[in-house]
Amino acid sequence: MRRAFPRGLVAAAAASALVLSACGGDDNGGGDTGGGGDKPASVKLGFMGDLTGENSGIVIPPKNGAQMAIDEYNATNPATKIELVPYDSQGVPEQATALAQQALNQDKIVGLVGPAFSGESQQVGPILEEGKIPSVSASATNVTLGEKGWKYWHRILPGDRIQGTGIGEFIARATKAKKVFVIHDNQDYSKGIADFVTEALKGKGVALETDVIDPKASDYSSTVNKVKPAAPDAIFYGGYYAQAGPLLKQLREAGVTARFLSGDGSLDAGLAKGAGGTNADGAIVGCPCLVDPTGEANEKSKKFVDAYKAKFKTAPAIYSAEGYDAATAFVEAIKAGKTTSEDINAFLSTVDVPGVTKQIKFGANGEPAGGDVYVYEFKGQSYTLLGSSKDAEIS
Amino acid sequence: MFENLINQFWPATVDGLSLGAIYALVALGYTMVYGVLRLINFAHSEIFMIGTVAALFTVTTIGVSAPLSGLALIGMLILLAVVGMLVAGASAVALEYVAYRPLRRRGAGRLAALISAIGASLFLQQLFALLVIPRLFDRPQQGGRLPVQSPDWVERSDVISIGDFVVRNDKLLIIIAAVLMMVALDQFVRRTKLGRGIRATAQDPETAVLMGVNIDRIVTATFAIGGAMAGVAAALYLMRFESTHFFVGFLLGIKAFTAAVLGGIGNLRGALVGGFALGLIELYGSVLFGSEWRDVVAFSVLVLVLMFRPSGILGESLQRARA
Numbered sequence: 001m002r003r004a005f006p007r008g009l010v011a012a013a014a015a016s017a018l019v020l021s022a023c024g025g026d027d028n029g030g031g032d033t034g035g036g037g038d039k040p041a042s043v044k045l046g047f048m049g050d051l052t053g054e055n056s057g058i059v060i061p062p063k064n065g066a067q068m069a070i071d072e073y074n075a076t077n078p079a080t081k082i083e084l085v086p087y088d089s090q091g092v093p094e095q096a097t098a099l100a101q102q103a104l105n106q107d108k109i110v111g112l113v114g115p116a117f118s119g120e121s122q123q124v125g126p127i128l129e130e131g132k133i134p135s136v137s138a139s140a141t142n143v144t145l146g147e148k149g150w151k152y153w154h155r156i157l158p159g160d161r162i163q164g165t166g167i168g169e170f171i172a173r174a175t176k177a178k179k180v181f182v183i184h185d186n187q188d189y190s191k192g193i194a195d196f197v198t199e200a201l202k203g204k205g206v207a208l209e210t211d212v213i214d215p216k217a218s219d220y221s222s223t224v225n226k227v228k229p230a231a232p233d234a235i236f237y238g239g240y241y242a243q244a245g246p247l248l249k250q251l252r253e254a255g256v257t258a259r260f261l262s263g264d265g266s267l268d269a270g271l272a273k274g275a276g277g278t279n280a281d282g283a284i285v286g287c288p289c290l291v292d293p294t295g296e297a298n299e300k301s302k303k304f305v306d307a308y309k310a311k312f313k314t315a316p317a318i319y320s321a322e323g324y325d326a327a328t329a330f331v332e333a334i335k336a337g338k339t340t341s342e343d344i345n346a347f348l349s350t351v352d353v354p355g356v357t358k359q360i361k362f363g364a365n366g367e368p369a370g371g372d373v374y375v376y377e378f379k380g381q382s383y384t385l386l387g388s389s390k391d392a393e394i395s
Numbered sequence: 396m397f398e399n400l401i402n403q404f405w406p407a408t409v410d411g412l413s414l415g416a417i418y419a420l421v422a423l424g425y426t427m428v429y430g431v432l433r434l435i436n437f438a439h440s441e442i443f444m445i446g447t448v449a450a451l452f453t454v455t456t457i458g459v460s461a462p463l464s465g466l467a468l469i470g471m472l473i474l475l476a477v478v479g480m481l482v483a484g485a486s487a488v489a490l491e492y493v494a495y496r497p498l499r500r501r502g503a504g505r506l507a508a509l510i511s512a513i514g515a516s517l518f519l520q521q522l523f524a525l526l527v528i529p530r531l532f533d534r535p536q537q538g539g540r541l542p543v544q545s546p547d548w549v550e551r552s553d554v555i556s557i558g559d560f561v562v563r564n565d566k567l568l569i570i571i572a573a574v575l576m577m578v579a580l581d582q583f584v585r586r587t588k589l590g591r592g593i594r595a596t597a598q599d600p601e602t603a604v605l606m607g608v609n610i611d612r613i614v615t616a617t618f619a620i621g622g623a624m625a626g627v628a629a630a631l632y633l634m635r636f637e638s639t640h641f642f643v644g645f646l647l648g649i650k651a652f653t654a655a656v657l658g659g660i661g662n663l664r665g666a667l668v669g670g671f672a673l674g675l676i677e678l679y680g681s682v683l684f685g686s687e688w689r690d691v692v693a694f695s696v697l698v699l700v701l702m703f704r705p706s707g708i709l710g711e712s713l714q715r716a717r718a
Contacts, residue, residue, distance in 0.1 A: 053540050054640065090540075186687060212687035216646045218636050221410035222681035222689060225403050242542060246638065253551050253563075270541070276637060277547045 046109040049116025050091035057268040062138040062323025069327035096120035118142030118189040134345035138322040158371035164196020166373030166389035167286035172204035177233035179207040184238035194238030240265040245274015252279040325355035407678040413566035415674020416573030420628035421651035422666035424621030430661035437512040440648020441519035446483035446629025447639035464550035479626030487622025524641035542640040659707030
């Protein structure tokens with residue numbers, strides 16, 4: 001009795017699982033496209049990124065920006081409304097691929113804003129290519145993404161080659177550092193940007209030393225012990241603020257006073273919080289994005305900032321405007337009557353409208369047609385715009 | 396490569412010992428539970444995490460006007476250690492009661508207990524990420540996975556400064572505290588009746604029962620003591636890093652367990668030796684090969700030691716502690 005029961009149960013469970021999964025796939029098939037060849041009443045646009053994990057601080061603002069663009073469009077009572085479906089990958093590539101499958105097969109999205117991080121973009125890209133779903137990322141900056149020949153992939157901000165080179169040249173020019181210590185955590189994005197900064201600095205004849213940290217560990221003392229005797233003029237960290245903050249904290253506590261710089265992954269108040277006290281003061285973070293909380297940059301930016309503040313009761317942060325522009329690209333496509341993923345993708349290669357951060361226009365490989373690198377300086381718990389990396393000066 | 400080691404020898408040694416001290420205290424929990432129950436308590440890393448959350452909550456609630464140093468720092472540290480011990484010890488006892496005792500009652504095999512341990516570990520991680528941390532520190536639910544910073548309460552200064560040999564106050568405190576706790580525990584196990592009971596149960600549970608030892612009480616005490624040690628480690632961790640998050644136990648737990656095995660699983664002194672050894676190996680390894688090789692070096696040494704001395708460095712186990 002005892003032996004037969006579990007075996008039979010297992011077999012029954014396996015069989016019913018197979019049957020149920022086969023049923024589940026078909027149910028959503030007919031739902032979304034309404035009737036025949038008419039424009040559907042609503043299409044689904046996905047947003048994928050780390051919405052609840054430790055680096056959500058740089059993903060929630062672009063989601064808000066995208067949501068705002070979509071809500072503004074839906075408020076005009078168009079023939080086809082857009083529904084923004086969030087996918088919380090927590091920045092983990094494995095989770096992202098599972099969600100991408102779900103988005104494609106069950107939710108039947110026609111486009112994706114994101115994924116937010118480069119690591120997950122690497123894994124999700126092939127799935128979207130196969131499913132012919134266009135994507136516009138507002139924050140994935142790794143260079144190799146644009147070199148894979150993907151036809152359905154786009155991004156609205158310049159990649160890490162431009163960001164890294166811009167930051168590297170800024171370090172050489174504005175900080176006049178003779179020796180720089182470059183640290184990263186070996187992830188796709190982090191190593192990518194650290195390598196470009198290193199290349200740019202080598203080109204300017206700056207002496208370099210490097211080290212790598214483990215993003216899961218809390219103790220960076222071996223790195224700190226390397227930095228101290230090296231006595232660099234500046235330290236560049238490639239990675240995210242969840243590690244940049246504690247790393248900066250441990251450096252300052254060990255008595256390292258060198259200027260700390262990082263890339264867009266660290267452009268969040270979390271850097272100052274993680275560093276604690278005034279340790280983050282004077283830290284300079286670059287970004288291929290424009291964060292303009294006071295709306296000074298231009299008229300469109302001011303309009304965006306005011307609307308964002310009214311809607312979300314907080315100032316826009318990193319990538320909010322880029323998220324808005326990414327969603328705007330899709331909005332323009334749907335305005336033009338394109339409602340299938342292939343039509344939208346074809347439209348994206350021709351779109352050419354002014355956005356908040358730049359002209360919304362994509363090159364042949366999905367990269368944006370233009371874009372500057374901006375640098376920001378931290379003081380207290382927040383940061384201010386210093387200017388473009390080409391000409392900004394440190395006060 | 397070796398000039399680096401000579402240059403950075405003292406900083407690497409001090410940092411290795413202070414990191415190793417935390418490993419050692421957490422390793423005690425693993426080693427004691429294994430000695431008595433032959434169970435690897437995977438959820439012990441979450442007991443440590445719970446201790447850090449409790450300590451951080453205490454510091455935040457008490458509030459400090461300025462970073463502390465000297466006696467005030469030691470006083471605060473003792474307070475946090477006591478809070479950590481109570482909360483982590485209680486959590487460990489509760490964990491035993493919920494996750495392991497029912498299995499023991501039914502004579503379940505060790506595999507079932509292991510699976511229960513892994514399940515408990517995951518459950519506690521997510522419980523804290525989703526419910527406890529957001530509620531305790533007043534963040535919306537999305538903020539539960541983010542690291543939580545404590546107010547700056549530690550004034551760091553160099554206590555010993557002889558040329559290259561520089562020891563910061565917090566690192567020195569960590570090493571001293573760990574050694575003190577270890578000595579106290581060692582004396583407890585060797586001299587008290589409860590300690591004798593623990594050793595007897597570790598040696599032979601059935602005979603221990605015949606000798607009048609209450610196994611359930613021993614097991615509870617073992618978990619409580621192991622949890623308390625993790626609580627002290629949590630307070631020390633908080634002093635060093637001034638932050639915590641729901642996943643902080645994961646890597647530290649693996650390293651601490653490695654330290655326990657390295658020193659001789661089931662052996663209390665082995666936990667101390669293994670902890671310090673692992674900390675030093677990690678730091679020296681990272682100086683020689685680069686920080687990214689830190690873990691590779693640590694685990695490679697573990698494999699080598701076990702190949703030639705499978706019972707670990709000190710080898711003996713809990714039951715054979717010299718009385």
